[in-house]
Amino acid sequence: MNEELAITIGTAARAAREHLGLTQAEVAERIGLVHPVYSRLERGKMLPSVPSLYRLCRELRVSPETLMGLTPKASGRKDPRPQDEEGLKLRRLLHLAQKLEEDDLDALLHVASALAR
Numbered sequence: 001m002n003e004e005l006a007i008t009i010g011t012a013a014r015a016a017r018e019h020l021g022l023t024q025a026e027v028a029e030r031i032g033l034v035h036p037v038y039s040r041l042e043r044g045k046m047l048p049s050v051p052s053l054y055r056l057c058r059e060l061r062v063s064p065e066t067l068m069g070l071t072p073k074a075s076g077r078k079d080p081r082p083q084d085e086e087g088l089k090l091r092r093l094l095h096l097a098q099k100l101e102e103d104d105l106d107a108l109l110h111v112a113s114a115l116a117r
Helices: 003-020 024-031 035-042 050-060 085-097 102-116
Strands: none
Touching (some): 003 050, 024 035, 024 050
């Protein structure tokens, strides 16, 4: 295993995941890995398979080149889509709501409507 590449991929994956406001468990589930395996990937203790790398790039919305450290670092440029804490919370809430059954989703909507008054 190329340890330097594993660390580069893991570091980039963690940064992209945190930028999206996702947990390791959420990303692991979305790309079809168990949480401990995904955690090893982020810590640079393993390299992903090609199919896992593909799913990881799609889920984290980054290119394989970015994950593998093949793109030049942006010099002082800010992300054009800054993520505020409220936006991250809304994204997590949406992800969780998508897992709910219809009755539970209706209940969540009722509670949210009541809280918004």
